[in-house]
Amino acid sequence: MTIKRNKITVVGAGFTGATTALMLAQKELGDVVILDIPQLENPTKGKALDMMEASPVQGFDSNIIGTSSYEDTANSDIVIITAGIARKPGMSRDDLVNTNAGIVKSVCENVKKYCPDSIVIILSNPVDAMTYAAYETLGFPKNRVIGQSGVLDTARYCTFIAQELNVSVEDVRGFVLGGHGDDMVPLVRYSNVGGIPIEKLIPSDRIEAIVQRTRTGGGEIVNLLGNGSAYYAPAASLVQMAEAILKDKKRVIPAIALLEGEYGFDNLFLGVPTLLGANGIEKIFELELTPDEQSALEKSTQSVRSVVEVVQKG
Numbered sequence: 001m002t003i004k005r006n007k008i009t010v011v012g013a014g015f016t017g018a019t020t021a022l023m024l025a026q027k028e029l030g031d032v033v034i035l036d037i038p039q040l041e042n043p044t045k046g047k048a049l050d051m052m053e054a055s056p057v058q059g060f061d062s063n064i065i066g067t068s069s070y071e072d073t074a075n076s077d078i079v080i081i082t083a084g085i086a087r088k089p090g091m092s093r094d095d096l097v098n099t100n101a102g103i104v105k106s107v108c109e110n111v112k113k114y115c116p117d118s119i120v121i122i123l124s125n126p127v128d129a130m131t132y133a134a135y136e137t138l139g140f141p142k143n144r145v146i147g148q149s150g151v152l153d154t155a156r157y158c159t160f161i162a163q164e165l166n167v168s169v170e171d172v173r174g175f176v177l178g179g180h181g182d183d184m185v186p187l188v189r190y191s192n193v194g195g196i197p198i199e200k201l202i203p204s205d206r207i208e209a210i211v212q213r214t215r216t217g218g219g220e221i222v223n224l225l226g227n228g229s230a231y232y233a234p235a236a237s238l239v240q241m242a243e244a245i246l247k248d249k250k251r252v253i254p255a256i257a258l259l260e261g262e263y264g265f266d267n268l269f270l271g272v273p274t275l276l277g278a279n280g281i282e283k284i285f286e287l288e289l290t291p292d293e294q295s296a297l298e299k300s301t302q303s304v305r306s307v308v309e310v311v312q313k314g
């Protein structure tokens with residue numbers, strides 16, 4: 001019997017990509033290939049070697065290599081795409097669309113060729129539209145093309161709730177629906193702390209402030225960093241998704257999935273609660289929404305559709 005190690009490729013060795021690679025290795029989820037452009041081949045190799053040299057200290061046995069050649073990524077089980085530019089203060093994620101659509105499409109041409117059976121997770125922004133662009137280029141079935149937004153947005157939301165109540169983050173549950181933009185929809189009605197609805201614990205004006213802070217959570221970090229965007233929590237979010245798939249955990253986590261009628265939307269990639277396992281997105285959970293929640297979701301989809309139109313025209 002041959003036991004095969006998982007192989008995970010991370011495209012883009014910048015802040016999110018490098019952090020993701022290290023976290024994947026620390027959890028021994030598989031061997032990791034980090035790929036960046038040829039002009040950055042040496043720094044990419046350097047980052048990978050530096051991570052490997054942390055392995056005796058931290059006691060992980062994952063192999064990590066840096067490369068600019070897709071041949072090294074061949075037959076990866078999972079490909080995580082972080083390639084592209086990040087926004088700076090004063091920009092919206094949508095301002096990145098033209099540059100990043102070109103990058104994501106060119107990356108996906110290679111992924112299609114070298115990793116035809118992989119499950120692909122997209123991080124590059126504006127991520128809902130980039131997931132659509134990846135799906136179109138890859139031609140993979142919809143369960144194998146997944147965007148990351150909901151784990152991160154939900155993590156921010158849960159952080160703020162835990163801080164508000166001074167309780168463990170482990171006891172906070174909730175999720176965020178919709179596009180990864182300032183009109184995302186944190187679902188207050190489905191949020192609880194140790195099973196107690198947050199509406200019983202937090203006054204409504206404070207809940208509204210938490211919802212608003214969650215919506216602009218990415219921008220808050222962009223403004224503090226000054227020259228780039230968040231990477232620790234985004235990397236942790238990607239790793240949670242990869243782990244759910246590689247260990248077939250059947251986790252119920254929000255992710256960007258292709259909707260074909262769910263929530264009343266068709267042919268649209270959007271953040272929804274999903275079941276993540278060995279086959280990628282194995283199920284989309286459809287919840288009953290109140291008229292206010294549904295109209296908030298519709299507003300969010302309009303923003304996503306307008307960016308997808310830019311991708312389609314380009």
Ligand SMILES: NC(=O)C1=CN([C@@H]2O[C@H](COP(=O)(O)OP(=O)(O)OC[C@H]3O[C@@H](n4cnc5c(N)ncnc54)[C@H](O)[C@@H]3O)[C@@H](O)[C@H]2O)C=CC1
Binds near residue numbers: 084229
């Ligand atoms: N969906 C989400 O929740 C989040 C999305 N992001 C997005 O992720 C992307 C990456 O962010 P960072 O890592 O902070 O940026 P970064 O600038 O630190 O790294 C991006 C890397 O991509 C590389 N790259 C560019 N074109 C490439 C190509 N054709 N092939 C391979 N690599 C290529 C660059 O050389 C660079 O090293 C941005 O678009 C950012 O907006 C970041 C955080 C959260």
Ligand SMILES: O=C([O-])CC(=O)C(=O)O
Binds near residue numbers: 217221
């Ligand atoms: O805000 C950004 O540009 C990066 C991102 O998507 C996030 O941190 O949520």
